[in-house]
Amino acid sequence: MVKIVIAGAGIGGLAAALSLHRAGFRDITIYERVRELKPLGVGINLLPHAVRELTELGLADEVAAIGVPPSRLSYYNRFGQPIWSEPRGLDAGYRWPQLSVHRGEFQLLLAREVERRLGSDAIRLGCRLVSVEHLDPASPEARAAGHAEFARFVREGAGGGAEEVEVAADVVIGADGIHSAMRAQACPDEGGPVWNGLILWRGTATVPTYLDGRTMIMAGDGEQKFVSYPLVAPGADAGATRLNFIAERRAPEGVDETADWNHAVDPGPIEQLFADWSFDWLDVPAVIAAADEILEYPMVDRNALPQWTFGGSTLIGDAAHAMYPNGSNGASQAIIDGRTLAFHLANETAGRDVSTDVARANAVRTALEAYEADRRPATARLLEMTRQLGPEKVMQLAYDRAPQGFAHVNDVIPADELQEVADGYKRAAGFHPSALNERASLTPESAPEVED
Template sequence: MSQNYPAMAIVIIGAGIGGLTTALSLHAAGFPDIAVYERAEKLRPLGVGINLLPHAVRELTELGLGERIGKRGVAPGTLAYYNRFGQPIWSEPRGIAAGYRWPQVSVHRGRLQMELLAAVEERLGPGTVRTGHRLLAVEAASAAGVGGPFGAATAGRAGGVARFAAAGGEVAVAAEVIVGADGMQSALRRQWYPGEGEPVWNGLTLWRGTARMPGFLDGRTMIMAGDAGQKFVAYPIGAPDADGNAEINFIAERRTRGFAGENADWNRAVDPQPIIDLFRDWRFPWLDVPALLAAAGEILEYPMVDRDPVDRWTHGHATLLGDAAHPMYPNGSNGASQAILDARTLAFHLATSETAAEGLAAYEAARRPATTALVLSNRRQGPEQVMVLAHERAPRGFAHIHDVLTPDELTEIATGYKKAAGFHPDALNNRPSLTPPGALDNRPSPASPRVPGLVDEGRFRE
């Protein structure tokens, strides 16, 4: 049985953070006909903590979602790096404290996704996201073209048809633009690059989870401790309760050989005791790592993987976005943030170009070189390179980090990554908005003062 829905001007494949933000961005840019097709039968708030860097928070704020998302998480004031003995290597302010006009936000991935889903349903309608649709293929449409928000400019030009497997049979949906935001295992990317194979594992295994614990340090610091072989990351993703306990997100990382590596499932829960044993000596004056691991309700295991950059995202009137376009190692906390930047950039160029083809070309030209550089930088550890160098030069620790790494080296690593990732304070604060002229204006008025109490807690006005 074949079912054909009415033609949609823009079809988005995948209702993750990238896909939902794309729908919101396109709607704000003035496109009325948008549909999101999701493989899962039901969207649930899965996952663990992620970080939204200031460049992503800016885009969410300009979509009118800043305060809403901010209330779901915590704005870290400091990022601090340590070696495996808990000795300080480097620390820097984050977000507002670092001179940005927007904070960094640490938030549970599933809660963020649910907020974006709610916003899509409120603004675009409850039928916008259609679950239970697995992509089969994207094909070229007939030369007659498909009507939609590009108007007469695309008359007679080929669009695309996305074919899905659904409960009622195959579904064919025609659109002027098709966006593949279907993640690391993207079906659309696989169609275009069938020989690519599985994601590339770098030998590191991640164990991720959350636990309710008393806050560490000042309660708003994100810490990374360790080196290239073993590392621990922790940061709060919720405000403390009356007893002073907060939801702490953690990532334990170890270079492995057969322990739990290349055959690991993406969401495989594992026995916590072997991971606790790996970090049994990581007890610092300001954080007891084994105790934090033991307090987790569940620990999930992931291989650290990415994919080699490709030299083309766009084929006809279809393109890739987010992890489907540029899956990267989580070094630098940039995966979700880059998907949000993709979404806003795509909407901007589609809204300001004469044709869909020109808009897609401009989007790819703006985003593909930048994300390719970021994927390769993350393979070199990104800003976490300071921990790698500290271990290489002083594997047994040091009296003071400046005996091992000069202040200039430390600053250069941190500043260079911000520039490469597009969130250096000067560049971000002064960059023109990605809100197209004439779009729905959700930006804060320049004359609107910040509310001090909100800034102190990492909240901010929309």
């Protein structure tokens, strides 16, 4: 039996565990550094290619119950003038919806499902990954242990003490985020995440319903931008909408990447930055003022790596390819990582004799190489596109060509150019409607039936 260890119980690690279980693997343990999983964060979008994978994992109804399917995505300039609008999800011809969900609620949903399917002890909390050792599968040490990978964790005790825990496995998956210890071990000179000078303020607020109550909007350009989308579908109180928002602006001179990020801030100064962004259909300053809490973040990513896989260990999610949120694709790509990894691992081990340590290690390493060949070039291209604003490029084009606004967007940007920006990003990200609808499933043929 293949023994799998996952470092990190974020969306990527949990989705990988469920994907591996769906593919037929049973010896899977997740080690997470925090001592308690809490519903932290704000809103994220699960694009149709991710919702397809969640559907094939048997989670469609559960995720839909905590999400809102946006009807449209619409881009505007900083004066509220329309640039580009397109239907999303089922309305755009996909076989699966797009869903806006609260990140923390979605993470806890996945965690509950992991414990239900894999067992109550499948997630070990309070365990921080320190290092991973990759042995030659034929070495005496590997033969004695029966495994070639050794993950070392520091486990924090309830009383504040700590001890080192070493776990032997056939596969170690680094799903430990943008500050990944496994990545740092492989790339010790990389340094911290790369900041592009933009500051994000994220929050949630209940405000009067705008447009149709299900439209995701982006307004502004590369220097200043506002994004919002509903987190709760319009119901009995159709006059109010619970939404997630992101306000973004380039940092003033003198602020650098060592600033004290990721903390709650006063909405007043941010509201003033957007004081004249009151559109006929949305009062941006009022949304900011109505926030329950606003958290401040730098917009950071990581440079693409030349290699993710080392021995029987590999990276997924932000540990592998942290990217800017342009295009709303981070969580979706992490889910697809997990599904792709499970697919290749099952294909290389199903129906083959992996009873010996060396045969099992060779199959694992072949599978990880195939996973990396599928995902690393694709995410590297996507990372580069996010640095060029991704599909949000249409807002920058409008600003560059008509900084004071326009009578009609097609006076400054031809319709076919707008269409190509949207389609080009979908193709790169793997969710162009025709390609996604026709793509073969990532559930291996050898996978057992979904368990109730």
